[in-house]
Amino acid sequence: MARNFGFAPIKGRVIDFDRNDKRVFEYVLEREPSFALCIGCGGCAATCSAANFTEFSLRKLNILIRRGENDEVRKIVDRCMLCGKCTLVCPRGVNTRNVVFLTREAFEEFDNYAI
């Protein structure tokens, strides 16, 4: 039926805050409290070395972690080179490298000891 119209209804993209997986977010926040300070200004993404070569934005990563969209996070978090530029430009003093480092650690931890 839908095909006949030449377009289809968009699949709903609803994030259910009650059901999404916040383990990574909590893991990171507990160990790096400055993560809570991010205001999503995007300064980090603008200077990022990795973003120069691929699609990667730390601001977006931060948001994905908060939302618990862990599959997305897992796909891109390894792209960071830990170069440290973002940490130096962040106006809020977020220890961004540690956020990336801990996110990777969280995945390792959760993969090894499935909770």
Added chain:
Amino acid sequence: MPFNPFVIPFNIGLYFIILYVVARGVVWFRDLPRTDKLRMQRGFFGRPFILSIKEIFMEGLIHRKIFKVNPVLGYMHMSLAFGWFLLILLGTIEADIFGEKHLNPPYKAIFFRFFNPDHGTAGLAKHYGFLMDLILALILSGLLIAIIKRFWSGIVGMKRTANLKFLDKVALTSLWLIFPSRLLAESFTCGAYGSGSFLTGSLGTALAGFLPAEIMAYPFWWLYSLSLGTFFILLPRTRYMHIPSEMFLIFMRNSGVRIGDQYGSCADVQIHACSSCGICLNVCQLSTSADITNIQAAYFVKGLKREDDVFDIALNCLMCGRCDEACPVGIELGPLRMIHRRAGDPPKDTMSIWSGYLRLRNQNIQDNGESHITAFQYLKPQPVKKGPEVLYFAGCMTHLTPGIPIAMRKIFEAAGIDFDFMDKDGSVCCGRPLTLAGKDREARELIRNNSDAIWRSGAKTLVTSCPICYKIFMESYHLDVEVLHHSQYINRLIEEEKLKLNFLNKSVIYHDPCELGRGSGIYSEPRRVLIHISRLGKSNHEKEDALCCGGSLANLKIDRRKITDIVSDVVEELTLSNPDYLATACPLCKKTFGKADIKAGSEIKDIAEIVAMAIVSEPPEAIELKKRTKLEKVSL
């Protein structure tokens, strides 16, 4: 009197510790890689052996290096170590000369006074007795400092932190009891027989005045023997294991054995060689400026010894190398931390009493089944220009301080160098930050990508502005081009007279970046450049003693506010003399310095920026003239 049962605890302890140390040494040797074994074998029959004997005497007994840093602490270590050594040596000689026969078992020397109570009342023996008393007094004075230090922490050395474990307490108590009980035992015996010199003699006479000296002496001889025996048996479980370990380490080092990048014998020896002297605590800026007082080398090593989880401690460190430089034992603290950064979070298992004696042989990186998918597949080969004379790599950090690449460009152009700016459109990170985070495998991918671009360019020289990049280029890239930091390169341009510079009448203080100075040993070139163009002054922290700006990428864990605390102290210290420029040779130092309040009149500059200001520009008339002659040629 040929024998008395009270010597038994001492004998058991002594033979146990001798056997244990020999066995431990054999195990350490056995676990070394083959090449290191050969090194040590060769060392045994050559110069390293002689050098080691000398060093063991100077450092293991006299503690010359500790003396230099902290005389009170040095005196304490010296009086205990050297005093005890003399007591044993001279005691053995005493027993040999004055005893009933030659070549006595050790206990005859240690308990000489018991077996010869009336000895030493006249002649040579009396003078000898005086000497023995003097040595005992020396040891007791050192012990007094040690006891005061423990109960009144902060006078010398390490702060008291973690509570001692039960066994440590027993060991410490037995150590403290050894010499006082010897003093009392000898004094009572001397008091009863009217012998002894200024210390044991007079104390003995005084005590004998109101106590039954003869009867009192015996329990103290037992106590003396028991405390010696207990101390020896517990020694492997306590920090006093550093005594034999340090000797082993000195010989190892002189034979050319180094710690390497995996946990092994050499690392194990080094961990045990730490005497907990605490010198590394006072040089660490995390403790002096940022009030982080649980991660310093002494605590890190202590944690390793106890097989605690030290992963977070290993990461919370600037890797500035100040403690490496200060450690009187010469433990390779930086590489030791790197081993544990690479190894990651260890599996947590509990430790038994025995593990102090029989350690797990291997704590190396386990393959945790991590996927081998490369993380940086998105990196394509970088476009390069073929065949420039010099390839310039700015580095990520330098992109945050645009003044530096602009200055470098100006310098290249003024010197007429054919160069290519390799990462003008953004860098692929050099890989050092990943390496420092213990992620060697990922760092390799970046190294491969950059190496490939450098090779393809065909340049003979690679110049970088960032000491962090410089260090990894030198250590892990295996390039066949010459790698220079820009301070070295500029110095060369000046020496070859390719760069004509004015003298800027400015006062400058130079700050050695950690990675360039202690990290790579480059101290003189930047200074030569600065002397050439400015009035270079001296700060209180030059060369090996340079401070860390605090911004180090090596510390993943530090709070940004703490960095500000550190850098404020550093800038204040370095600008005491109100220099016109506070110069450094690292974009990260420059950027970090920018966070501090800088006194009016002082400015932070990279060495390249100062040089660029000093470039002799041709006067405008000359340029005009050139243009005109060119035009005239064309029109002709």
